[in-house]
Amino acid sequence: MYILFLCLRYLRSRIIAYFAVLAVALCVAMMLIVVSVMNGFLDKIEQAAKGLFGDVVIESASAAGFGRYDEFIAELEQKVPEVEAASPFIVAYSILRVPGTDYIRPMQVAGLRLPAQAKVTSFAEGLGFQPGSETPSFDPPFEVLLETLSAELARTQAMRKDLLQGRATWDLPPEQAQLADVLQYAVDAQTLGKLKLEIALRYQAELGQVARALSEAEREHGPTSPQALKLAERLDEFREESGVMEPDNRVILGLGIPGLMHRTGDGQTIRLIVPGQNVVISVPPLGRGMTSDITPNNARLTIIDDCRTDVSSIDSEQIYLPFETAQKLNNMDAQYAADGELVRPARCSQIHVKVRREFSRDEQLHRIAVRINELWDDFTTRYPDAETTEVTARTWRERQARIIAPIQQQRTLVVTMFAIISLVSVVLIFVIFYTIVVQKTRDIGVIKAVGGSSWGVAQVFLGYGAMIGLVGAILGCVGGYYFVRYINPIQDGLDTWLGFRVWSREWFLFEKIPNTVEPLAAVLIMVGAIAAGLVGAMLPAVRAARMQPVEALRYE
Amino acid sequence: MSSPAIDIRGLHKSYRMGRTQLHVLRGVSFAVPEGQFAAVVGASGSGKSTLLHLAGLLDRPDKGALHLGGQDAATLSAARRNRMRCRDIGFVFQFYHLLPELNVLENVLLPARTDASLFAWASRRRDARERSLALLDELGLSDRLRHRPKELSGGERQRVAIARALINHPRVLLADEPTGNLDSKTGLAIMNVLRRFHKQFNQTVLMVTHDLSLAEQADRVLHLRDGHLGG
Numbered sequence: 001m002y003i004l005f006l007c008l009r010y011l012r013s014r015i016i017a018y019f020a021v022l023a024v025a026l027c028v029a030m031m032l033i034v035v036s037v038m039n040g041f042l043d044k045i046e047q048a049a050k051g052l053f054g055d056v057v058i059e060s061a062s063a064a065g066f067g068r069y070d071e072f073i074a075e076l077e078q079k080v081p082e083v084e085a086a087s088p089f090i091v092a093y094s095i096l097r098v099p100g101t102d103y104i105r106p107m108q109v110a111g112l113r114l115p116a117q118a119k120v121t122s123f124a125e126g127l128g129f130q131p132g133s134e135t136p137s138f139d140p141p142f143e144v145l146l147e148t149l150s151a152e153l154a155r156t157q158a159m160r161k162d163l164l165q166g167r168a169t170w171d172l173p174p175e176q177a178q179l180a181d182v183l184q185y186a187v188d189a190q191t192l193g194k195l196k197l198e199i200a201l202r203y204q205a206e207l208g209q210v211a212r213a214l215s216e217a218e219r220e221h222g223p224t225s226p227q228a229l230k231l232a233e234r235l236d237e238f239r240e241e242s243g244v245m246e247p248d249n250r251v252i253l254g255l256g257i258p259g260l261m262h263r264t265g266d267g268q269t270i271r272l273i274v275p276g277q278n279v280v281i282s283v284p285p286l287g288r289g290m291t292s293d294i295t296p297n298n299a300r301l302t303i304i305d306d307c308r309t310d311v312s313s314i315d316s317e318q319i320y321l322p323f324e325t326a327q328k329l330n331n332m333d334a335q336y337a338a339d340g341e342l343v344r345p346a347r348c349s350q351i352h353v354k355v356r357r358e359f360s361r362d363e364q365l366h367r368i369a370v371r372i373n374e375l376w377d378d379f380t381t382r383y384p385d386a387e388t389t390e391v392t393a394r395t396w397r398e399r400q401a402r403i404i405a406p407i408q409q410q411r412t413l414v415v416t417m418f419a420i421i422s423l424v425s426v427v428l429i430f431v432i433f434y435t436i437v438v439q440k441t442r443d444i445g446v447i448k449a450v451g452g453s454s455w456g457v458a459q460v461f462l463g464y465g466a467m468i469g470l471v472g473a474i475l476g477c478v479g480g481y482y483f484v485r486y487i488n489p490i491q492d493g494l495d496t497w498l499g500f501r502v503w504s505r506e507w508f509l510f511e512k513i514p515n516t517v518e519p520l521a522a523v524l525i526m527v528g529a530i531a532a533g534l535v536g537a538m539l540p541a542v543r544a545a546r547m548q549p550v551e552a553l554r555y556e
Numbered sequence: 557m558s559s560p561a562i563d564i565r566g567l568h569k570s571y572r573m574g575r576t577q578l579h580v581l582r583g584v585s586f587a588v589p590e591g592q593f594a595a596v597v598g599a600s601g602s603g604k605s606t607l608l609h610l611a612g613l614l615d616r617p618d619k620g621a622l623h624l625g626g627q628d629a630a631t632l633s634a635a636r637r638n639r640m641r642c643r644d645i646g647f648v649f650q651f652y653h654l655l656p657e658l659n660v661l662e663n664v665l666l667p668a669r670t671d672a673s674l675f676a677w678a679s680r681r682r683d684a685r686e687r688s689l690a691l692l693d694e695l696g697l698s699d700r701l702r703h704r705p706k707e708l709s710g711g712e713r714q715r716v717a718i719a720r721a722l723i724n725h726p727r728v729l730l731a732d733e734p735t736g737n738l739d740s741k742t743g744l745a746i747m748n749v750l751r752r753f754h755k756q757f758n759q760t761v762l763m764v765t766h767d768l769s770l771a772e773q774a775d776r777v778l779h780l781r782d783g784h785l786g787g
Contacts, residue, residue, distance in 0.1 A: 001677035002669040005662075013657040446653045449614060450667040450720070451642020453635065549614045553653065 002447070003456055007463035010436075017468055020425075020432045020536075024472025025479060027422035028529045032480030034418045035521045037487070038411040040514020045407060048311045049400040051122035054086075054352035055360055056369050058376065058393040063286040065090070065332055067345035068386035072379055076351075079375060082359040082368050087116040088323060088348035092330040094281040095296070096257075096319065098273065103259055108318045109283060111326020111348075114138055120354040123320075126308040128255055129275055138304055138322050139247035142201040145275050145304070149197065153190040156270060159183055182262045186270045189277070193303075196276035200244035210235045244276065244302045248325050251279060251301040255308040256315025267492055267512065275303050281319070285331035287347060297329045310512070323348075345385055353393075365395040422532070425472075429465060429536025437461065437540040444544050445552025454545040461541035462534055469533025473526040481522070487513045559626035560587040561728055561760035562611055567620035569606050580606045582783035583620065588776075590727075593754050593761040595771035598780035604764035605732050607780065611762060612645050612730045613637045625727060642671045646721030646759075648750075650733035652713040654705040654720075661701045664688040664719045671724060684723065691719040695749065711742035718749055722757070729754070731763040735770060747773060 011017055060066045069088040076083050090111030097104050115135040118124035124136045129148045133140070160183035164172070169180045214231040221227050239245070255261060255269065262270040273279075282296035301321070308315055327333050327346060335344040355368055372393035380387045397404065437444070444457055452460075483490070491513060495501045569581040580603040588594045598604045609615045610622060613629060622629040624640065632640065646667075654663045668684035669677060692698055695715040705713055714734060721729055731750060735743030747770055754761050763774060771777045779786040 001672050001674050002666060004674060005669055009657050009662075442653060443655050446655060447666075447670070448638075449612070449641060449647050449653075451638050451670045453638045456670075550609045553609075553614070553649065 002452060003459045003463055006447075006460045007467055010460075010464050011467050011471070014436060016432055016436065017464070020429045020468045020533075021472045021475065023425040023428045024469055024529050024533060025476035027425040027532075028473050028476025028525055029480035029483060030476075031415075031418055031422055031525045031528075032477060032517065032522060033483055033487075035415055035525065036480070036484045036517045037514055038414055039518060039521065040516055042404070042407050042411055044310070044514055045400070045404060046397070048309060048314075049404070050396045051125075052309060052311070052314065053350075053396055053399065054120045055355040055365055056353040056372060056393055056395055057399050058351040058353065058372060058391060059349060060387075060389055060391045062389040063091075063349070064388050065287055065347035065349045066387050066391045067347045068379070068383045069346075069348045069351055071383065072376070072386070073351060075379060076353070076372065076375065080368065080371055082355050082364070084354045084356045085116070085119040086351050086353045087113050087120045089117070089350040089352050090287075090321075090323060090326040090330060090332060091349040092283055092286060092326055094283045094319070094329075097280045097282075098260075099278060099280055099300075105257070105259065107257070107281070109281070109326055109330070110318055110320045111323045111330070112320055113323040117352070120352045123307065123309075126255075126310070127252070127305050128271075128308065129305045136305075137247075138250045138252070140304065142197050142204060146194065146197050146201065149190065149194050149274055149276070152271060152274070153187065153194060156183060156186045156190060159268070159270070160187060179262075179264065182270060182272070186262070186272050189272050190274050193274035193276035196243050199241070200276065203238050203241060207235070207238050210238060243278065245278070245300060248322055249299060249301050250304040250322065251281070252305045252307050252320040253279075253303055254315040254318040254320075255306040256312060257319075258316060267488060271306070273303060275305060278302050281321075281329070283326075283329040285329065287327075287330040287332035287349075297331070299325070299329055362395065362397060366398070369393045369395050369398070419528075422528075425529075426532045426536045429468060429533055430539060433461060433465060433537045433540035434543075436464075437544045440544070441547065441552050441555040444547050445549045445555070448547075448549035449553065457547075458541040458545035461537050461544050465533040465535075465537025465541070466530050467533070468537075469530035470526075472533070473529035476529065477522055477526055481517050484515050484517050487515050559623065561590045561592075561625060562586075562588040562762060563621075563623035563626075564607075564611065565621040565623075567607070567610060567622065568618045569603070569610060569615070570618055580783055581610075581617070584780070584783070584785045585620075586778055586785055588760055588762055590760055591758045593751070593775045594763070594778060595774035595776070596762065596764040596778045596780050597766060597768055597771045598764070600766060602780045603783050604766075604780055608730050608732050608762065608764050611728075612647060613641050639671075642667055643724050644727045646724070646726035646729045648714070648717050648721050648729065648731040648734045650736040652705070652710075652717045652737075654713055654716055656705055659702050659704055660692065660697060660708070660716050661685075661688055663705070663716055664692060664723055667720060667724050688719065688723060691722055692716075695719055709742075710738050711745060714738060714742075714746050715749065718746070718753070722753060722759075725757070727760060729759050729761045731761065733765055734763065735767065736765070743767075743770070 073086045073088070076086055090109070092109040092111065094107050094109045095104060096107045112123070114137045115124070118134070118136050124130070124133060127133065127136050129145050130136045130140050131148065160180060163176060163180055163183065169177050172180060210231060214228060214235055217225060217228040217231050253260060253273070260273045262272060264270065278300055280298060280300050282298050284294040284296045286294065307320060321329070324333070327348070332347040334342060334346040337343050353372070355365060359365070359368065376391055376393065447457055447460070491502060564587065565585045567581050567584040568579070570577050570579045572578070584607060596604050596607060606615070610617050613624070625644065629637070655666065658666065665684055665688050668680065668688075672680050689698070692701065695718065697712060697715055697719070700708060700712060705716070708716065734750065735746050738746060750761065750763070751773060753759065763771075765771050
């Protein structure tokens with residue numbers, strides 16, 4: 001009984017032990033923060049890779065892509081039962097312009113089918129104006145867009161009001177004045193977008209009627225008939241007035257494109273361009289397969305939504321077009337001879353494959369990718385025009401191996417380095433315990449004089465060390481947990497007050513620092529801290545145990 | 557006839573001090589019957605404390621035999637020696653040796669805690685506490701239960717040490733210069749306490765002191781000189 005009693009009493013009354021507790025707490029917090037951030041970073045990269053491209057990606061080595069994708073997807077879904085869904089995808093490049101401004105910026109174009117892509121990847125989760133929709137599209141109900149845009153406009157207006165607090169812009173410090181100007185620009189842009197959507201909504205009924213009458217007239221009287229031409233003219237007028245392009249000519253912007261959005265110091269996003277407004281893109285048609293002629297294809301597109309993947313490099317550089325539109329702009333659509341014979345089938349850059357959840361382990365995915373490769377080889381013997389250059393299927397992890405593997409190594413390196421640094425706490429506990437044992441020499445003699453055994457004395461100090469480890473671990477764990485949880489506001493605060501920013505979106509790909517703590521990691525670190533306490537106390541405990549009671553009592 | 561509480565035969569003990577071997581005890585023999593208050597007197601360095609430490613199983617002799625309550629100390633295992641120190645022997649030291657982190661009551665309870673496992677303590681705690689309180693009450697320390705040793709006077713500290721020594725009802729009480737660090741008035745009071753408890757509990761007491769006037773209050777006085785025992 002005296003062992004536990006003395007452990008607790010020493011822990012409470014020896015102030016020097018608080019330093020050991022503090023050292024352990026700091027090391028535990030440090031390890032927890034490092035492990036959580038590194039694991040979270042890696043996890044985010046993996047989730048992003050998987051979420052953006054599906055479980056398996058089939059892709060061509062050439063920008064010209066590969067053909068017969070719909071036939072292959074059908075075959076895939078039929079012959080590989082593990083496959084849940086698959087969707088073709090186009091990768092192209094473009095110049096983005098905003099009409100009426102001198103904004104111009106190179107962008108990557110992703111051509112995708114909606115809602116098919118949403119069944120394969122997590123694309124739909126990041127859509128800003130179709131939140132929670134299981135069937136997102138390039139033609140969502142305008143009512144839904146208007147509702148979300150109205151809320152966004154109200155939020156932006158509230159931000160501006162909070163910032164100004166009844167003052168004029170010129171009364172604000174320069175940085176705040178600049179933000180107030182940005183917010184005013186955003187309010188104007190969002191009001192304009194809202195107005196356009198309201199007009200489009202009003203015209204939608206008429207547009208539908210005219211479009212139906214036109215197709216009827218074309219069917220009955222021919223496309224060049226006076227009736228059809230008149231209706232076509234009227235349709236164009238309506239479209240011009242509504243200002244919103246047809247679903248084929250719509251675009252979803254990445255929510256991170258510099259100049260089209262503003263990120264405040266505390267991480268809030270201000271949209272400077274919203275659905276209802278138009279942009280123009282110019283696509284050099286790399287899918288044509290002939291480098292001698294890359295005269296760009298141009299298109300005027302209406303913004304219909306924006307998408308946030310939280311991967312900074314994607315959100316700032318990517319726009320999403322309807323698959324067939326991107327295909328056409330990149331000259332990847334089917335080519336026919338003058339006599340109507342198919343010369344080259346329509347092509348895509350990739351096929352994203354979603355595998356059923358029960359088959360999503362790495363080794364299972366690898367086997368499925370191998371199977372898809374075999375299936376493709378067999379497919380191309382039957383459809384030789386499908387492949388121009390080598391097409392391979394890889395799992396998401398294999399595809400991202402060049403990114404993931406170095407980060408894994410980096411994580412191991414950093415965690416090892418910090419674990420070594422944490423050994424300082426073991427040394428500190430050793431030094432503190434050695435000092436305590438020397439100071440307590442007479443007490444050790446007394447404990448032995450009243451019947452305490454050598455092992456009992458050792459247990460007092462080992463228990464004391466373990467308790468220091470435990471208390472330090474608990475404090476460090478709580479501190480580390482809250483630090484990780486609020487790591488982004490802390491970083492924003494540092495940025496605001498000291499102009500010091502550790503996490504750069506550009507360098508680390510993601511918008512925010514990962515802020516989740518894995519319970520298993522926390523438990524392991526706590527066990528490590530208790531072990532550190534025990535190891536640090538080990539030698540002093542042995543010294544105390546081996547002390548002769550007579551010598552201990554005579555110690556001065 | 558019952559065996560003596562302490563029976564020492566031909567005890568030798570030496571220490572190495574640098575290069576020289578210091579013979580502290582050179583064949584000391586004596587026996588203290590049950591219930592006797594014996595005092596060992598001698599000059600500083602005569603080996604009094606060494607004798608007491610050997611009798612209290614805190615040290616091992618180089619040669620000779622030591623029997624406590626009829627048991628040969630040489631044959632005892634380490635665990636048995638610990639148990640005997642806890643249950644059968646009580647120590648009172650010159651410098652009190654109270655644990656500074658513990659208050660008066662906790663210091664007194666320490667040997668009782670040492671004698672009990674975590675589970676056994678749950679059942680013994682109440683008895684041990686009542687015994688401690690009774691002892692401290694008798695020693696006039698009832699109002700000092702929560703005080704730390706540094707908040708007590710020398711005499712009070714020694715009284716706490718006596719209570720600690722008696723808490724487990726030991727058969728033998730070993731006192732090493734119990735008044736050596738106190739003024740004469742307080743020393744006398746402590747001596748009275750020892751004598752009172754000796755009578756009250758009929759314990760065997762072996763006290764070492766260099767103060768002859770104190771020793772003369774014992775039932776028997778032994779003189780230790782240059783490692784030998786005389787008259």
